[in-house]
Amino acid sequence: MTASLHYLYDPLCGWCYGAAPGLRALTKAEGLPPLTLHPTGLFAGRGARPMDRHFAAYAWSNDQRIAALTGQIFSEAYRSGPLASFDRPFDSTAATRALTAVHRVAPAREAEALAAIQSARFVDGRDVTDPAVLADILSALGLGEAAGFAADPTLDALVERRAAEGRALLAEARGNGVPTLALRTAEGLTALSSEPLYRNPESLFSTLRRIADGAVLSSL
Numbered sequence: 001m002t003a004s005l006h007y008l009y010d011p012l013c014g015w016c017y018g019a020a021p022g023l024r025a026l027t028k029a030e031g032l033p034p035l036t037l038h039p040t041g042l043f044a045g046r047g048a049r050p051m052d053r054h055f056a057a058y059a060w061s062n063d064q065r066i067a068a069l070t071g072q073i074f075s076e077a078y079r080s081g082p083l084a085s086f087d088r089p090f091d092s093t094a095a096t097r098a099l100t101a102v103h104r105v106a107p108a109r110e111a112e113a114l115a116a117i118q119s120a121r122f123v124d125g126r127d128v129t130d131p132a133v134l135a136d137i138l139s140a141l142g143l144g145e146a147a148g149f150a151a152d153p154t155l156d157a158l159v160e161r162r163a164a165e166g167r168a169l170l171a172e173a174r175g176n177g178v179p180t181l182a183l184r185t186a187e188g189l190t191a192l193s194s195e196p197l198y199r200n201p202e203s204l205f206s207t208l209r210r211i212a213d214g215a216v217l218s219s220l
Helices: 013-020 020-028 051-071 076-080 093-105 107-122 131-138 144-149 153-173 202-212
Strands: 004-009 035-039 180-185 187-190
Touching: 004 020, 004 153, 004 202, 013 035, 013 051, 013 107, 020 107, 035 093, 035 107, 035 153, 093 107, 093 131, 093 144, 107 131, 107 153, 131 153, 153 180, 153 187
Parallel strands: 004 035
Antiparallel strands: 004 180, 180 187
């Protein structure tokens, strides 16, 4: 059985944004098992919630921990924009939909689109719960076809299916929330430590390369 990697995420997750440099390194590294991204819908649908002062303060405090660990920027534009927009919900539905459109049209660029959406929110302070903002982000990446497809009702079933698959993989791997990087081998699906995604992804690559070459899952 060929080994494969699975990255489980939500586009509004601050820890997923913290892991963005690690994910970028993972997508560019050579000799690794093939990687597939899976949104889990953690903050979509029933997982969405109103944005209020209490939740904004909690999120900002958590974001500062992520920034200290990873060096990722959580800007004042984000704090005074999305975190202070109490008329907008904390809801990843639209962003998950946009990324599913990218997955359908240009699957190899999903990680790139995810990073652009994360940067738009956490650095530029843009409202990525707004489909028009998301369409602009995708168009700027040259993903105009995906931007148009995101508004197509025929995408509904794929959005729901991908989120269900993501949740099922998270449960199978016994992952502790998102982000979770999981490795599937003949021995099953195993959640890997997220630590290398935040600090030193290169430390993970040599082991993954051995597995891709047929080694057993003994050193993870």
